[in-house]
Amino acid sequence: MSVTDRKSCPEIPRAPTRTAEEHGEAARHSRIRLVVIPNQPIGQPVEHPNATAVLFLGAASVLCCGVLGPVAWALGRRALDQIEESGGAYGGRTQVLVGYVLGVAGTLFMIIFAVLFLFILLGGNA
Known part of the structure; x- marks a missing residue:
């Protein structure tokens, strides 16, 4: 049997196709509604590479x-x-925020201790 011999092949029944109006009517009556949230990644966010550091x-x-x-x-x-610009693709915001606040506090402590050290060094009496 050759490819061009169509008389020997049985005809495959096809499903009836809907018109655009029938499809719209069916969609209006369906109870399932898809909600699309733009710019939201699917799945769990990946932790930011510098969060732990x-x-x-x-x-x-x-x-x-x-x-x-x-x-x-x-x-x-x-x-x-x-993390803010990623729109939810990066996670680990809490880790980064805690590290950021501790970094600010560490910087302030460093400045305070440096000033106290200078006062002790210059004043001689503590």
């Missing part, structure tokens, strides 16, 4: 090394901006 740097700036405070502050601000 910002948290670590912020905690280290408060606990032991105040010089890391401005680094955590700058990285945290950049990461927060990127």
Whole structure:
């Protein structure tokens, strides 16, 4: 049997097609409504790549090394901006926010301790 021999092949029944009006009528009567939320990614958001680093740097700036405070502050601000611009694609906002606040606090502690050190160094009496 050749490809061009159509008489020997049985005819495959096709489903009836709807017109645009019938399709619109069926859609109006259906009870399922799809809600489309624009610019929302599907699935779980991915944690921002710097979220853990910002948290670590912020905690280290408060606990032991105040010089890391401005680094955590700058990285945290950049990461927060990127999370906001991503429209939900990036997660880890809480981690970044905590690291950012700890970085600001570590920077302030570093400045306060530096000023106290200078007063003690220059004054001689404490």
